[in-house]
Amino acid sequence: MADKLFYFLAFVTVLSALMVVFSKNPVHSVLYLILTFFSISGQYVILNAQFLAVVNIIVYAGAIMVLFLFVIMFLNMRTAAEDARKRNALIQLAGVISSGLLLTIVISALVRVDMAAHIAPAKALNTQVGMVENLGIELFTNFLVPFELASVLFIAAMVGAVLLAKREEGERNAF
């Protein structure tokens, strides 16, 4: 049962990820990316990471993708035709070939590796490992310093975003 679900979700993930890259319209790309995030959330549920599945939907599909859609509508892009006109077939071919080579190299390296020999043995089975309680305990004991640093990062990002988006004097007024 779980393996069939995995195959289905993997198929949806890869297909919608490809559609993100090859859609002409940026809005379609965003919607396919949301589909990708939902299927990855399904994988998290299979992987016993229930909290991550929920956070993935709330943060990625909810907040980040809404931000993307907002910017796309804000910028009112009519670049779909423009983008197709400027495409260079040679550069595209080079991109496809080099990423295909990357995939070949990574997969062939992964096929050869003997995981059991290189990874420390698994800990005792705990079915509650992905629940909020367990993750919270981990986050506020072993990972307290990175957690606090993340708040500093957020303040820096907030200040940076506001500063960047502010209109400056002498800037070319394009709108």
Add this chain to the structure above:
Amino acid sequence: MELQSNIPEYLRAIPQAYYLYLSATLFTIGVLGVLVRRNALIIFMCIELMLNAVNLLLASFAAYRNDAAGQVFVFFIMAVAAAEVAVGLAIIVMIHRNTRSVDVGLLKNLKW
């Protein structure tokens, strides 16, 4: 395989290698998008795709080792991605305001 003994019953039907292959494929699709597309927003989305491939990999290792640390790492990556998206989209809006386009081909002043 020793790794397989401590994991939930249903997960034994899926070798962990499959998750490695899936993450590698997703990551490569992200790289492909960054190389092929010229729209800055699409490139940004492809970076999100790569981040998610890494998240999936970390979550799979966390699941197959029963270790919550991997999931906490994913949590941090999500936090950093959210901050990165806010700053990056602000930069894209600023670029669009100055050049009236989000085509990365136009931004070659820092080329050399």
